[in-house]
Amino acid sequence: xxxxxxxxxKVINVGIESFGDGIRASGGQSVQVQWRPPAPISAQARDxxxxxxxxxxxxxxxxxxxxxxxKPVLKGMGVALDVIPGMKKELFLHxxxxxxxxxxxxxxxxxxxxxxxxxxYADTPEVAEKQLADGKYGFAPCHEHSSVGPMAGxxxxxxPVFIIENESFGNRAFCTQNEGxxxxxxxxxxxxxxxxxxxxxxxxxxxALKAAIELSGGIDLKSIIAQALHMxxxxxxxxxxxxxxxxxxxxxxxxxxVEDRQVAAEVIEFINGNxxxxxxxxxxxCKASLDAxxxxxxxxxxxxxxxxxxxxGIQLAGTGDVWFIGPALVPDAxxxxxxxxxxxxxxxxxxxxxxxxxxxxxxxxxxxxxVQFVGGSAGDALNYTLEMYEIAVGENEMYRIPALDFRGTPxxxxxxxxxxxxxxxxxxxxxxxxxxxxxxxxAGxxxxPPEPFVKAVEGLAATLVEF
Amino acid sequence: xxxVGKIIRGxxxxxxxxxxxxxxxxxxxxxxxAAAVMATDENKRILKSSGMEWPELAAAGDTDLxxxxxxxxxxxxxxxxxxxxxxxxxxxxxxxxxxxxxPRSLPGALxxxxxxxxxxxxxxxxxxxxEAMQALRAGKHVxxxxxxxxxxxxxxxxTYAAENGLLVMGPDCGTAIIGGIPLAFANVVRRxxxxxxxxxxxxLQEVSSLIHNLGRGVSHAIGTGGRDIKKEVGGLxxxxxxxxxxxxxxxxxxxxxxxxxxxxxxxxIGAAVRDLGKPVVAVFLGADVExxxxxxxxxATTLEEAAHLAxxxxxxxxxxxxxxxxxxxxxxxxxQAVELAATARQSGKYLRGLFCGGxxxxxxxxxxQPLLKDIRSNVxxxxxxxxxxxxxxxxxxxxxxxxxxxxxPMIDYSLRNRRILDEARDPETAAILxxxxxxxxxxxxxxxxxxxxxxxxxxxxxxxxxxxxxxxxDDDPQARDRVIALLKExxxxxAPSNASxxxxxxxxxxxxxxxxx
Numbered sequence: 001x002x003x004x005x006x007x008x009x010k011v012i013n014v015g016i017e018s019f020g021d022g023i024r025a026s027g028g029q030s031v032q033v034q035w036r037p038p039a040p041i042s043a044q045a046r047d048x049x050x051x052x053x054x055x056x057x058x059x060x061x062x063x064x065x066x067x068x069x070x071k072p073v074l075k076g077m078g079v080a081l082d083v084i085p086g087m088k089k090e091l092f093l094h095x096x097x098x099x100x101x102x103x104x105x106x107x108x109x110x111x112x113x114x115x116x117x118x119x120x121y122a123d124t125p126e127v128a129e130k131q132l133a134d135g136k137y138g139f140a141p142c143h144e145h146s147s148v149g150p151m152a153g154x155x156x157x158x159x160p161v162f163i164i165e166n167e168s169f170g171n172r173a174f175c176t177q178n179e180g181x182x183x184x185x186x187x188x189x190x191x192x193x194x195x196x197x198x199x200x201x202x203x204x205x206x207x208a209l210k211a212a213i214e215l216s217g218g219i220d221l222k223s224i225i226a227q228a229l230h231m232x233x234x235x236x237x238x239x240x241x242x243x244x245x246x247x248x249x250x251x252x253x254x255x256x257x258v259e260d261r262q263v264a265a266e267v268i269e270f271i272n273g274n275x276x277x278x279x280x281x282x283x284x285x286c287k288a289s290l291d292a293x294x295x296x297x298x299x300x301x302x303x304x305x306x307x308x309x310x311x312x313g314i315q316l317a318g319t320g321d322v323w324f325i326g327p328a329l330v331p332d333a334x335x336x337x338x339x340x341x342x343x344x345x346x347x348x349x350x351x352x353x354x355x356x357x358x359x360x361x362x363x364x365x366x367x368x369x370x371v372q373f374v375g376g377s378a379g380d381a382l383n384y385t386l387e388m389y390e391i392a393v394g395e396n397e398m399y400r401i402p403a404l405d406f407r408g409t410p411x412x413x414x415x416x417x418x419x420x421x422x423x424x425x426x427x428x429x430x431x432x433x434x435x436x437x438x439x440x441x442x443a444g445x446x447x448x449p450p451e452p453f454v455k456a457v458e459g460l461a462a463t464l465v466e467f
Numbered sequence: 468x469x470x471v472g473k474i475i476r477g478x479x480x481x482x483x484x485x486x487x488x489x490x491x492x493x494x495x496x497x498x499x500x501a502a503a504v505m506a507t508d509e510n511k512r513i514l515k516s517s518g519m520e521w522p523e524l525a526a527a528g529d530t531d532l533x534x535x536x537x538x539x540x541x542x543x544x545x546x547x548x549x550x551x552x553x554x555x556x557x558x559x560x561x562x563x564x565x566x567x568x569x570p571r572s573l574p575g576a577l578x579x580x581x582x583x584x585x586x587x588x589x590x591x592x593x594x595x596x597x598e599a600m601q602a603l604r605a606g607k608h609v610x611x612x613x614x615x616x617x618x619x620x621x622x623x624x625x626t627y628a629a630e631n632g633l634l635v636m637g638p639d640c641g642t643a644i645i646g647g648i649p650l651a652f653a654n655v656v657r658r659x660x661x662x663x664x665x666x667x668x669x670x671l672q673e674v675s676s677l678i679h680n681l682g683r684g685v686s687h688a689i690g691t692g693g694r695d696i697k698k699e700v701g702g703l704x705x706x707x708x709x710x711x712x713x714x715x716x717x718x719x720x721x722x723x724x725x726x727x728x729x730x731x732x733x734x735x736i737g738a739a740v741r742d743l744g745k746p747v748v749a750v751f752l753g754a755d756v757e758x759x760x761x762x763x764x765x766x767a768t769t770l771e772e773a774a775h776l777a778x779x780x781x782x783x784x785x786x787x788x789x790x791x792x793x794x795x796x797x798x799x800x801x802x803q804a805v806e807l808a809a810t811a812r813q814s815g816k817y818l819r820g821l822f823c824g825g826x827x828x829x830x831x832x833x834x835x836q837p838l839l840k841d842i843r844s845n846v847x848x849x850x851x852x853x854x855x856x857x858x859x860x861x862x863x864x865x866x867x868x869x870x871x872x873x874x875x876p877m878i879d880y881s882l883r884n885r886r887i888l889d890e891a892r893d894p895e896t897a898a899i900l901x902x903x904x905x906x907x908x909x910x911x912x913x914x915x916x917x918x919x920x921x922x923x924x925x926x927x928x929x930x931x932x933x934x935x936x937x938x939x940x941d942d943d944p945q946a947r948d949r950v951i952a953l954l955k956e957x958x959x960x961x962a963p964s965n966a967s968x969x970x971x972x973x974x975x976x977x978x979x980x981x982x983x984x
Contacts, residue, residue, distance in 0.1 A: 003584070004584060004585065004634055004645065005607045005645065005646065005686075005687050005711055005712075005714075005717075006715070007584055008646070009584065009585060009645050009646050010580065010582055010583040010584055010585070011583065011585045011586070011587050011648075011650070012573065012577070012580060012583045012585070012586045012587070012602075012607070013587045013589075014573055014576075014586060014587065014588045014589070014590055014598055015482075015587070015588055015589030015590040015612065015613070016481045016482065016483045016589040016651075016908075017481055017483075017484065018483060018907075018908065019589065019612075019650070019651050019907070019908065021585060021907070022649050022650075022651075022653065022906075022907030023648055023649070023650065024907065025907075025944075026648050026649055026655065027647070027648070028648035029583075030587075031569075031570065031572050031576055031579075031580050031583060032569050032575060033569065033571070033572065033575070034569045034570070034571050035479070035481075035571070035572065035573070035590055035598075036477075036530065037505070037529050037530050037590075037591070037594055038477035038594065039530060040528060040529055040530070064504045079975045082734070107631060135804050266953070319493045341600075344973065382568065382570050386568040387568075387571050389575070389578075390571045390572050390574075390575045391571070420572075421571060421572040421574075421575075422477075422479070422530055423571050423572070424477075434763070436895045446476070450477070450530070
């Protein structure tokens with residue numbers, strides 16, 4: 001104890017900030033903690049979590065190890081009905097946790113209407129809407145079918161999808177091809193030009209890409225993501241480098257595999273013109289890696305974080321297929337001309353799988369080009385990433401941030417830390433108009449709501465009885 | 468009257484920042500009341516009892532920020548609410564200014580700053596014990612400013628600390644000085660060779676400041692929190708602090724400040740004192756001198772005397788000579804009191820003490836007991852009417868009944884300033900006794916805020932006497948000499964310590980009553 005009196009004083013100040021001023025003015029050192037209260041969980045759950053802290057820590061280490069070992073490779077493409085497990089003709093997959101038609105938000109309904117038109121089940125939006133409202137079709141979360149979808153994330157039976165295999169564990173993940181920005185299905189638009197583009201993607205883009213990917217023998221997505229982080233992407237709201245790198249890997253095989261030069265040129269132009277093309281590969285890469293970490297008893301590591309525009313849901317490695325749900329919040333965003341926060345739909349999409357995997361908002365320090373979403377300075381972006389280390393299980397061994405001296409990104413969200421520290425995950429996101437049929441109105445950031453994490457930790461605590 | 472309110476989800480600010488925003492908002496046109504608090508059940512109750520309710524408030528919780536405004540018109544209320552939000556945003560921006568990352572949690576801070584050796588905790592009591600235990604487990608010493616921590620948590624923390632060679636100052640420890648660095652509410656005191664252990668916050672501030680004012684300095688001043696000397700806690704921190712000072716080569720003399728410890732704790736302290744190998748002065752307010760002497764310490768009856776005796780020992784001077792010179796000064800003060808009594812208020816009978824330092828109000832009550840009969844005070848139990856004095860009344864305005872949902876009177880003078888004027892208007896008030904506490908954490912402009920009120924009192928027809936003392940040093944950010952000059956110029960009667968202020972005020976009253984009789 002005498003060491004307190006004999007050493008220079010260095011204080012960690014938790015609480016009243018002005019105390020730090022007095023310490024510094026007198027020549028002492030003081031580190032201010034931006035403390036906030038823990039999220040309120042039941043005392044019973046809290047005590048149980050504390051009693052099993054060592055067990056949880058060990059389980060999380062195991063879960064993180066599985067995640068780190070993941071080796072997602074783009075193996076090929078196929079039609080949803082043929083390749084997605086459990087896919088059926090009149091089933092529509094969607095982003096986020098389960099939801100019924102009556103609770104679906106505008107853009108989700110719009111995307112469903114578009115998908116019904118795309119499948120040819122109805123000729124007009126009115127008929128499609130009536131069929132959907134009448135309960136003619138089934139709905140299921142993408143996540144429950146080894147898939148992920150950005151924004152509304154709607155996948156229907158005849159849509160082509162990428163097939164990503166986690167070569168370390170053999171599990172697969174699926175995702176549709178990215179349509180571009182603006183008026184697109186995933187943002188809830190369903191006008192004839194939207195459907196027309198989807199048809200072109202099915203009939204021209206898909207066969208060309210499928211042939212090229214197969215000829216290439218597979219494209220290593222993990223290494224593209226690692227390089228993209230060094231080139232200014234966080235592979236959620238910025239995918240320019242990832243898309244470029246992907247195109248570079250693809251083009252030789254594409255040119256060889258596609259006989260019609262006109263088609264090859266159209267495919268290259270489409271990908272080149274869509275900075276977000278790689279999002280639909282970074283997402284399933286994360287999904288394939290995270291799914292390998294499922295089913296680890298006692299682990300509070302988050303394996304899915306997804307929004308359907310109404311609810312925000314998460315799943316933990318240690319709690320099986322249970323969804324823990326809270327309200328989806330409206331993002332803080334930069335809006336396209338003519339739109340404002342009043343037009344914005346609450347947070348939507350499976351794309352938060354990137355944050356779940358240590359990318360996106362968790363890696364925003366790697367993406368100085370998009371700091372206008374987070375306050376405008378590169379320092380702000382660094383601080384957001386630094387904050388996320390507080391709730392991460394560990395640091396990524398592969399994905400590293402140049403501006404942080406190549407420190408690994410904060411990886412594996414620990415729901416217990418989220419609750420105990422009152423810090424919720426920081427998510428980059430696009431913003432959809434709240435009404436069906438309009439499309440994208442902006443992009444920005446949002447903090448996850450605390451409720452799903454509180455429920456998840458309570459849910460995990462309930463499983464701890466058996467130990 | 469119009470009330471508007473707003474709930475901001477998931478935004479947290481420390482209590483002092485919020486109170487300063489509320490105070491600034493209160494000065495806006497038409498605003499009658501302003502609240503900026505975390506929406507805990509307790510704070511919601513306080514808001515409700517002051518008539519501040521709006522629809523969203525009920526559903527808000529611990530992690531939500533509640534802003535409420537009561538104003539003459541709807542428009543003024545809405546404007547003020549907007550302004551309050553702006554002020555908070557500005558605070559957050561200054562707080563995070565400079566771009567350097569501030570950790571968001573204690574574990575985060577411990578990760579990045581493993582060389583830190585003390586964790587200072589001043590968050591709401593219900594969270595503080597958990598954070599303190601995390602700090603101890605990481606091998607860090609703890610200063611726990613927070614109060615409202617259950618006794619069993621205090622015992623658990625201190626037991627763990629004792630087993631692991633760590634120090635827990637507090638809970639409810641308002642001040643300490645470690646190696647010349649002032650912690651929380653502390654004064655700028657020169658470094659020296661007098662070590663202190665104190666179970667009372669303003670007691671530590673008074674003794675350390677007086678040591679500085681007498682030309683000597685402090686090695687370390689360790690606060691223990693007021694409950695440490697209770698039987699249940701057993702003086703765990705007090706004893707650990709004595710051991711630390713024993714081993715500290717910079718400490719030559721030790722001064723102890725406390726209310727009377729429980730007998731079994733005093734016995735343990737006595738054993739440690741006799742084992743210390745360094746001279747020890749003790750002021751145990753309310754204890755009889757012989758008990759203290761039996762413990763092996765040199766007894767002092769006032770905070771001031773403790774400082775004088777410690778300084779004498781530190782200078783290898785004669786303790787009795789120091790006592791004699793203090794007595795001589797007391798005689799001078801008594802003469803001055805006689806003069807003041809001669810011109811005292813005709814209708815005045817009673818003494819009214821309005822304190823922001825808890826220890827000062829306690830010392831005042833103990834010192835007045837031999838002089839005056841029927842003293843009312845909230846020092847040991849609540850007053851029947853805390854807002855209205857009767858007879859001789861000594862009020863600790865830092866008591867819970869005054870501070871719930873409000874800034875401490877050491878920071879915010881508005882409550883006491885109003886009360887001073889109330890007392891002055893009561894014709895039975897003969898003398899008003901005040902303490903002014905300087906140092907980090909306290910009000911930064913005490914002279915500017917208090918002098919106009921003293922002047923207003925002294926310019927009344929046939930005014931009461933206002934006696935004050937200033938606890939602090941010339942090196943404090945507020946500068947003691949400057950504050951004294953301002954208050955004297957306004958008409959206040961200055962005394963060099965709380966004890967001497969009490970003696971002077973007490974003598975004035977005694978004299979008046981004798982003349983009446």
